[in-house]
Every structure is written in C-alpha cells, then in structure tokens.
Amino acid sequence: MKQRRRGSVIVVVLVLITLASLLLGRFMEDNSLELSMITHEADKRRLRADAQSELELAIAVIAEIRSIDLNKIHAVSQGFEDPHAYAGFPPREGLEVTFEFEDESSKLSLSTTDKNGLIQLLYSLGQEQRDAERVADAIVAWTSKKYESIEEEATDAAYERAALSHRPARRPIRNFEEFRTIGVAKEFFFDEEGRPTPLFEAFKGCVSLYTFDRCNINTASDAVILSQGLDDKQLAIIRERQATDSKRIVGTPPYFRVTSEVRQMVGGNAPLQRFDDEIQILWVRATVKEGLAQCRTSALVAIRSDITFTAPVADPETSPSIDIKGSTKAPIIPKTSGTSTASAGSTTSTTKAAATSTTTPGVEPPTSLGKSTLGGRASSKTINYPFQILAWNEDNGPAKKPPTPPPPK
Numbered sequence: 001m002k003q004r005r006r007g008s009v010i011v012v013v014l015v016l017i018t019l020a021s022l023l024l025g026r027f028m029e030d031n032s033l034e035l036s037m038i039t040h041e042a043d044k045r046r047l048r049a050d051a052q053s054e055l056e057l058a059i060a061v062i063a064e065i066r067s068i069d070l071n072k073i074h075a076v077s078q079g080f081e082d083p084h085a086y087a088g089f090p091p092r093e094g095l096e097v098t099f100e101f102e103d104e105s106s107k108l109s110l111s112t113t114d115k116n117g118l119i120q121l122l123y124s125l126g127q128e129q130r131d132a133e134r135v136a137d138a139i140v141a142w143t144s145k146k147y148e149s150i151e152e153e154a155t156d157a158a159y160e161r162a163a164l165s166h167r168p169a170r171r172p173i174r175n176f177e178e179f180r181t182i183g184v185a186k187e188f189f190f191d192e193e194g195r196p197t198p199l200f201e202a203f204k205g206c207v208s209l210y211t212f213d214r215c216n217i218n219t220a221s222d223a224v225i226l227s228q229g230l231d232d233k234q235l236a237i238i239r240e241r242q243a244t245d246s247k248r249i250v251g252t253p254p255y256f257r258v259t260s261e262v263r264q265m266v267g268g269n270a271p272l273q274r275f276d277d278e279i280q281i282l283w284v285r286a287t288v289k290e291g292l293a294q295c296r297t298s299a300l301v302a303i304r305s306d307i308t309f310t311a312p313v314a315d316p317e318t319s320p321s322i323d324i325k326g327s328t329k330a331p332i333i334p335k336t337s338g339t340s341t342a343s344a345g346s347t348t349s350t351t352k353a354a355a356t357s358t359t360t361p362g363v364e365p366p367t368s369l370g371k372s373t374l375g376g377r378a379s380s381k382t383i384n385y386p387f388q389i390l391a392w393n394e395d396n397g398p399a400k401k402p403p404t405p406p407p408p409k
Contacts, residue, residue, distance in 0.1 A: 044396050047288050047295035051394070054097050054286035055297045058083045062284070063386035066303070072278045073303050075218040075255040076101050096289040104300065105280035106219035107208040108227070111172040115140045117274075121227040125202045131188060138184035142168045154183035172211075176204055210390070211308040214276040217262055218242070218255040229271035237265050280304045281390070300391035307390070 061083040066073050073080075083099060084090055091097045108121065115136050122132035134151050141149030149155050159166050166181065173179070179189050179200070189200035196204075206224050215224060217238070225235050242254050256262050256277045263270055280303055287296040 044293065044295070047290060047293055048297075048394065048396065050092070050095060050097075050288045051286050051295040051297040054083075054091070054099070054288060055284060055299055057087060058099055058101075058284050058286060059299070059301060059387065061086050062282075062301075062303075066386075070257070072257070073282070074216075074253075074257065074278055075103075077254050091288075094290055098287045100283075100285040100287070102283035102285070103216055103219040103279050103281075104208050104210060104283055105212055105216045105276075106221065106224070107206055108215055108224055108274070109212050110207040110209055111143075111211050112213065113207070117227070120229070121206055121223065122199075122203070124223045124227040125199060125206070127188070127199060135185045135188055138182050139173075142178075142182045142185075143170070143172055145170045149183070151184050153187075154185075158183055172209075174209060176209075208281075210281055212280050212304075212306070214274050216277065216279050217259065217272070217275040218277060219279070220275070228274050230266065234266040234270060238262065241265065278303070281307050294396070296395040298391075298393050298395075299389050302388040302390050305388065307388075 058080065061080045062073060065079050065086075069078065079086060081099070081101070084097070108117065113121070118136035118139055119129075119132045122135055123129055127135070137149050137151055138154035141147050141151075141154050152158060156167060159168060169178065179185050180194070189197055189203070191197055202223065206221060206227075217225070222235060225238065226232070230238075241256070259272055259275060259277045262272060262275070262277075282301050282303055283298060284301055285296060285298040287294065
C-alpha cells in the first residue's frame, strides 16, 4: 500500500515538473520575442539617426566644396563622392556606409519642354518618328489649356467616352503615374498588363517633374544631349573630355566649369541653349548597414534657389496663367543661404574649415539646442542652412534576407 502511495507521489511530482517546464519555456519564449522586438526597434532608431547624420555630412561637404569652387557644383568628381574621406574621419565602428548622388538637373524639365523637344527626346530614345510625334502631341494636349490633340485617342471627347470618364489635367504633369491616363502615350509606355515598358523607363530617366530652365551637360545622358540637336561626333568629344582616364591637359578637371568650354570644343554653332554647367537639384542618398539591419535616407536638395515645384492645380476654365506648354508661373522658392528657423529636429556635422549647424526632419533635438554655445554664450534659435530640401524619404528595410534554413530531412 505504501509502495502505491509512493508511486502516486512520484507521478504527481513528475506532472508538476512537466507543467512547470512548459510554463517556463513559454515564459522564456515570450520574453525572447519581446526582447527581440525591443532590440530591433532600438537598432532601427539608432540606424535612422546614423543615416540622417551621414546625409547631413554629405550635404555639409557639398556646401563647403561649393563655397570654395566659385559657388558652383558641377559633378560628383568635383570631390564629394566620399564625404568621409573629405571630412577626414571614418564612420563609427561596425557601420557600413554608402553614398549615392543623382543629379536631377541632368534631365530635361518636362514642364518647360515643348512639343518639338519631346519629339526629339523620344526619337533619341529609339522610338519611330511618327510614333514620337503622336506621343508628344498627346502629352502636350494633356498639359495645355489651349492645345487640342490631333490624335483621336487623346481628344477631350475620347477621354469623356472612356470607361471612367475624365478630362485632361490642363496643367504640368506632377506624377509619372499620370501617363497611364494619357491617350496614345499609355499605349507605348505600358504593356497590356500595365507594366512600364523599357521606353517609359528610359523616358523617366531623361525628364524631371521639377521646374528649372536648363540641364547640366556634365551629367546629362547621351539621349538628352542628342535630343537637343548635337550629333554623335560632338557627343564623343564631350565624353572624351569627361573620361577620367583620358589624356587631358594637366589641371583640367573631368567636367566643364563654364558652358563656353563646351562651345569651344564642339563648335560655335552647337545648340547649347538648354544646357548649363552646374547641378541645380540633386538627390543625396545615404545608406547605413549594421548586420542585417539597414536604413536608407534620401533628400532632394535644391542647390540653387530658383528651383520650383510643379505648378499648383489651377482651373483651366478660369486661370489664364496656363500657357500653350501647359506650364504655369510657379512661385520662386526663397533663398535659404541666410537665416532660417530651425525645424523640428537637428543633427550637427562639421567639415574641414566649416562647422555648420543643420536641421533634419524627424530627429528630436537635444534640450540644449539653440540655448548656449561651447563658450557658454547664449546663441540664436535660428541656423544657417545652405540648401532647400524639396523631398525627403526613408527606407528601414533589412540589408539582406537571412539565410534560408535547410529543408527538413
């Protein structure tokens, strides 16, 4: 009898131990998941701050180089391709940093390009002359108040008969998705399943939705240069000058400082009216990686103060400001080289001879910001920011996918 009782006690103890083990395992699993989530969130915040600091460093380097070199930025080869090398200090230990620079002003401003310019651009991208004329006609009709398309598929009546009846925008195009609704153009820019065609991707790479008068010949693509009337021989001369391994004159940079240099090389009668020698608007991207975590911060920086957004929506029936090209007179962005009010957050970066306080959207400022200097003196709550930020975006996706576990045997 006693042996049976002893056996029952052992069974009960084993059951209790099993339950306790299950509960402890579940508790550890929950805590592990919660700890992982907290760690991931902390890593993301830290990397976000790192990415914004790296972006600020790149902008500060660009600003310093611009102030040194006749107040102009021509190309990445001017010296800002590696901001850390220029500034003289590496990123923090364990952080992998890459920078990308894309000159938005290497493209043609779509809002200031007329029908003939669109035809020449599409033709230089490989489209047949007749098809280029049809697409250009439809685009101009979509953006202009006064112009009526000669193509049946792009007339007002055709849009009204569509499954979803609508009218032409009668203003500058503000998003590349608008081309899905433009008659004729959508047939060449998208396939039957709605995917962008190679022609459309090439077209997007050659036009900008921002308004500026001329594009940078230092960074313009072959298609953009050829679309403005230069021939293959003149293009080859320009590319030879830009080649880093070419036999240039000692002291001559691989970019043009003034457009008169281009004219001297390719001929005095060369059609260079739409070209400039400097970057006006630039995408600056900083990507930081640490382990599997990654954060990428991008800013569209207006190097010059006369860059404008596309015009606001106007009523084509009542607004006389919409001209034959479909552009409107947009307000000029105020200069930002003077004093400006600090935004909601800031980081600070320094380069060789200049230390400039800067602000970055989304970063909480320290409590001491704008209150005192290193010497203990009271300082202003305003900062001198060198450029206008036109667009800002962030991507906190993983740097790479974790390895796929092997299939079960």
